[in-house]
Amino acid sequence: MTLTRRTLLTATGAAVALPTISAFAQGKAEFTLKYANNLPVTHPMNVRAKEMAEAIRTDTKGRVDLQIFPSSQLGSDTDMLSQVRSGGIEFFTLSGLILSTLVPAASITGIGFAFHDYDTVWKALDGELGAFVRKEIAKANLLAMDHIWDNGFRQITSSTKPIQTADDLKGFKIRVPVSPLWTSMFKAFDSAPASINFNEVYSALQTKIVDGQENPLAIISTAKLNEVQKYCSITNHMWDGFWFLANRRAWERLPEDVRTIMAKHINAAGLKERADVAALNANLQKELSEKGMLFNQAKADSFRDRLRQAGFYAEWKGKYGDEAWSLLERYSGKLA
Template sequence: MSKIEDAKKNITRRQVLKIGAAATALPLFSIMTRPANAAEFTYKFATGQDPTHPVNKRAQEAIERIRNATNGRLEIKLFPANQLGSDTDLMSQIRNGGVEFFNQASVVLSTLVPAAGIVNTGFAFHDYKEVWAAMDGPLGAYVRAQIEKAGLLTMSRPWDNGFRQITTSTKPVKTAGDLKGLKLRVPAAPMLTSLFTALGASPTPINFNEVYSSLQTKLVEGQENPLAIISTARLYEVQKFCAMSNHVWDAYWILGNRRAIERLPKDIQEIVRRELDKAATDERADIASLSISARNDLAAKGVQIIEPDKNSFKDALAKGTFYKDLRSKFGEDAWKLLQNSVGSLG
C-alpha cells in the first residue's frame, strides 16, 4: 500500500471516529424519536360510579375508540368508583387540572353552577320523551352555556342518570306524609335538600362513597338515587323498600378541563366530542333498559317495590312556595324554557 493510500485511509478512519464521538455527545432527545406506541397526550377520566355502571362501560368504549382514531396520540385512563376522590374533591380537581375529564351529575354540579340544577326541579319531567326534547333542545343548550361560563367545558350531549327513587330500611314511603322526619341521605346538592325539606323529611348530605356504610350503620334510614345506582352499588343489601317516586330526573355531564382540552389539536378535540356523543346515545339506551331490569332484580333480591301516590307529593309542594322560590332562583328566562318542555309548574 502506498503512503498516499495509507494517509487517505487514516483520514477516513479519523473522520468516522470524530462523527461517532460527536453523535455520542449529542443529548439523547436529539437523536431519539417518540416511540411509536407512546401517547402525545395522557389524560385522566374520573367517575363516581361503580365499574359495572353503564357510564363506565360506555366511557371505556369511547376511550378505546379515541385511542384508535387518534393513532394513539391521546391516551385516556378511566378511574371509576371515586378512586381519585369524592365528588366534591373531583369538582375541585376538574377545575384545577388534577383530572382532565370528569362525569358529574347535575344535582352535584349545581353547587358550582346553580343553573345546572334546573333540570332537577322536583316532579317536573313526566317521561323520557319530555326529557330528551328538553335536554337536546333549548333547555340543554342553556344549561351547557351556563356550565361553560363557569370555566368548564361540556364534552358531549348530556348522559342519563335516570329518574331518582327513594329507598328506606325502616318503613315504606307510600305518600308524602311518610317522609315526615325521615332521615334521608341526599348528595351535597341544594336542589334535593330543598325538595325533601319542603316534603317534611330530614335530608342529610353525604358523599356517595360513604352512602353504603351510612345506611349499613343506620346513620340514615334511607337514600334516593336512580335504579341503576341502587343496583350497581348494591344498596339493596342495606335497604328494604323502594318507592318508585320518579321525584327528580338527573343528567350526567361529561366535563373537561378547559386548558387541557384546548391543548389538544383541533382534530383530536373533534374526535373526542364525536366519540363521547356516541357514548351518550349508547348510555341513554343502557339506562332505559337497566331501569326495567334493575326493578325486577331488586324485587328478586327481596326489596319491596312501592308505587307511591305521586299526587300527594305534588300537592304538598303546591301548598308551599317551592316552585315559586325556584322560579325566582333560576329567573324567568330559564323557567320559561323548563315550562315550555314540561308544562306549568306550581
C-alpha cells in the same frame, strides 16, 4: 359492542381499564388524559367509557390515552369537581344537581316532578334547556359536551318503611347528594335530609346514620344498596343526568383534530349509555325484588301538591330567574 344485563351487572373490574394501564399498551401516547367518575365499573357509564376510550385511541392512531378512574378513586364528587376545575383531571362526569354548587342553573333539570317521561327529558336536554345550561357551565371555565348522559329517574329506598305519600317523608332521615336543590325539596316534605357524598352512602345506610336514600334503580343495583335497604318506592321524583365535563384550558390545548375525534366518541358513548340505562331499569325492579327488596308505587300527585303548597316551585323560580324557568316549563308544563 353488544351489551346485556349480564355484562352490566356481573362485570368485574376488568370492565374498565385500570388507571395506569392503557387498553392499547403499544407505544407512548402523545396525550395522556384522566377521566374520573363516581360510579361502579359495572354501571353502563363505565362500560361505555371503556369502549369510548378504546375508540379514541384507535381513531387518533394512539395519540390519546384516556385513562378511566371509576368508583370515586380520585375522591368525592366535591373533590373531583375541584380537580377538574384546577386541571388535576381533564374530564369528569357529574350530576347537574351537584354541579349547581358551582353553576346554580345546572340543577334546574332536576326540579322535583318536572318531567313525566324520557321523551320529555331528551327533548329538553338536547334542546333549548340543555343549551342554556351548557352556556352557564361555560361561564365557570368548564366545557360540557353536547349530550348529557343518563342517570335516570330517581326512587326512594328505606330500611324502615315504604314511602307511599308525602306524609311518609315527615321526619324521615334521608341521604341526599351535596346539592341545595335536594336539601330544599326534602325540607319541603318536612324530612331530615343529610348531605353525604356518594362514596359514603353504603356505610351511612349500613350504620343507620340515615334511614333511606334516593337514586335511580341502576345505581341502587350496581352499588348493591339493596343489601342495606328493604323497601324501594317508585316515586320518579326527579330525573338526573351526568354532564360530561372538561377542563376548558386542557381541552383547548388539544389540537383541533383531536378535539373533534374525542367529542364525536364522547357524545356517541353518551347516547349509547342512555339506551343502556333505559334497558337496565326496565328489568331491575324484577331482579331486585328477587333479591328481597319490596317495591311499591308511590302517589305522585301527593308529593307534587305538597311542593306547591310549601312554595318550593315559586322559590326556585325566583332563584333561577324567568328565562331559565320559562325554558323549563316549555317542556314540563306549568309548575308554579
